[in-house]
Amino acid sequence: MKFINFEKDGKVSFGAVRDDKVVDLGGRLGDDIRTVDDLVVHGLVNAAKDIAATLEPDIALDQVKLLKPILKPGKVICVGVNYANRNEEYKDGSEVKKYPSIFMRTPGSLVAHGENLVRPPESEQLDYEGEIVLVIGKAGRRIPESEAYSHIAGLTIMNEGSIRDWIRHAKFNVTQGKNFERSGSLGPWMVTSDEVTDYSNLRVQTRVNGETRQDDTTANMMYPIAYLVNYISTFTKLQPGDIIATGTPTGAGARFDPPVWLKPGDIVEVEVNGVGILRNGIEDEVV
Known part of the structure; x- marks a missing residue:
């Protein structure tokens, strides 16, 4: 089942998506359960599925504004260079590392489905x-x-948007270039884990203005999903509502010759089979 956080007529609520319609679940699992975050943190995802299955939809999906599916993640943990051909893409002669690269993002660096990513005035390399x-x-x-x-x-x-030149400002980190305000996105919804039949064969594609730029499956991950959960939980306790971005395939704009950066007016779509399509435009930051 798909769960969304949404806004309608200035009110924030959450619900289940069924046949392009929304079952509004706000207040139906208790007064303190008002977002998908609350469902996850309180372990009520299955209860919400059961209730949603018995109710008729309240409103059409296209009549609500989608918000991020997790509004306030406790931790946003990101994995770098996780598809087999991405290490070669760097063309630096380095060997594949035994352990994954890990970094963090702030919630404010991510917008929702349908909102624009923002290119900052400090760089064109979005x-x-x-x-x-x-x-x-x-x-x-x-x-x-x-x-x-x-x-x-x-x-x-996630569209894990990056400001490439700011990633290279320092020797040992990528934090700056990965955390510009509203440079990435998350959405459009959360699909419950029972809908996933094979974590080892999920396909992720990225299109820019309709042109496919990235296309790969989790079968080519160097550090599979189960391993990532084990490895990350070794150094930090994972909590309900934390999110883990599992890495991106080859084909980012930085790897073209010359590089191709996102610009205002571009439309970026990230599609994952069985999950959906995350779509965002691009705009310049107004300062």
């Missing part, structure tokens, strides 16, 4: 990175790979 995102639904530390999937509440999609 780039796209389509990624599959895990929404953690059960807390855990040092989670065994054999139990990893039971800790996932669902999946969503």
Whole structure:
């Protein structure tokens, strides 16, 4: 089932999407359950599915404004260079590392489906990175790979937008270039984990103005999803509402010769089979 946070007539609520219509669940699981975040944190995803299945939709999907599926993630954890051909894409002669590259993003660096990514005045090098995102639904530390999937509440999609030259400002980190305000996006909804039949064969595609730029499957991940949950939970306790962006395939704009950066008016779509399509335009920041 698909769950969304949405705004309608100035009111924020959450609901389930069924046949392009929305079952508004605001207040139906208790006064303190008002967002998808609340569902996940309180372990009520299955209860919400049961209730939504018995109710008629309240409104058409195109009549609401979609918000980020997780409005206030506790942690936004990102994985770098995770598809087999991405290491070669760097053309730096380096060998594949034994362990994944990990960095963090701030919630304010991400907008919702349908909103514009913002190119800052400090750089023209705004780039796209389509990624599959895990929404953690059960807390855990040092989670065994054999139990990893039971800790996932669902999946969503990220355009892990990056300001490329700011990634290279320092020797040992990428934080600056990965955290410009509203440079990436998350959405359009969270698809519950029971809808995922095979984590090892999820396909992610990124299109810019209709042109396919990235196209790969999780079968080519160097660090598979279960391993990532195990590895990340070794150094930090994963909590319900945390999200993990699992890496992007080859084909980002920085890898073209010459590089092709996003510009105002462009439309970027990231599609994951079984999850949906995350779509965003581009605009310049007004300062």
